[in-house]
Amino acid sequence: MAWAHYAPALPDSAIAKPARQFGLPFAGAPGPDTWLLGQGYGNTTGAYRQRRSTYINLQGVHAGLDFSAPCGTPVRAIGDGVVAEVDGSHGSPPHNVVVDHAGNLSSLYGHLRVRSPLRVGQRVTRGQVIGQSGDSQFTCVSAPHLHLEIRDRSHQRFFNPLPYIAADWDSLSLAGSFGRGYEYDLSAPRRWQTPESQPEVRRGGRILNEFARPWPPSPGGAR
Ligand SMILES: [Zn+2]
Structure with a gap:
């Protein structure tokens, strides 16, 4: 719903840590x-290249976490909650689901292959299948992955999912391309270079x- 874009951002005190x-x-x-x-949350090279286009409203940052997976892989709710949006x-795109959780947090599951059978208002439990993974390019060959975001409920703030999700991130980082693709600022070459330190x-x-x-550098030398 368009109004959600204009709701004020929730303050820190209202959002679960x-x-x-x-x-x-x-x-x-x-x-x-x-x-x-796959692509991490934050200051990735991919987001940097598209900072003035795809990511211009997200401060030039990839505001979610990508998981590469074959199309049709069951996608599960990361926590108990209520379905807030289906598509x-x-x-x-092409299909997405938003689940509202306790503490004014919302999770978004993006690039789903088909419309989720869930209904808005329906309760889901952690681990429940909420859809099937798809491909941002719609081919199921070029870039099949799930895009996962953790937002505040007003959809104004986007958080690094890592400290919110119980997982062995160090071991998970050993496979795939995760954590290897951050854009450097040679004036501050250590800033935003690890999965944990993203803004x-x-x-x-x-x-x-x-x-x-x-x-x-920017493709074509334009900056
Ligand atoms: Zn993504």
Whole structure:
């Protein structure tokens, strides 16, 4: 619903602190035939290249976590909650689901292959299948993955999912491309270079990675 974009951001005091209160959106072990961590949350090179287009309203940052998975992999609710949107206005086509959780947090599951059978207002429990993973390019070949976001309930703030999700991130990071693709600012080369140290995002805020000395440089030399 469009009005959600204009609701004021919730203050810190209204939002549950990260306490590993959620689970992973897939069951079973990671692997090349199941799921792997792909693009991380934050100042990724991919988001940097599209900071003035795809990510311009998200401060130039990839505001979610990507899990590569074959199309049709069952996607599970990361926590107990209530379905707030099915194919709502919050992006990540072709299909998405938003679940509201305790503590004014919401999770968004994006690039789902088909419309979720869930209904708005329906209760879900942690681990319940809420849809099937799909592909942001709609081919199921080019880029099959789930895009997962943790937001405040007003959809104005976007949080690094890592401290909210109970998982062995160190081991998970050993496979896939996770944590290897952050854009450098050579003026501050250690900033935002680890999965844990990424900035919170506010919808419509200024671009965070408009770096004076970016590396890799912008394609075409334009900056
Ligand atoms: Zn993504």
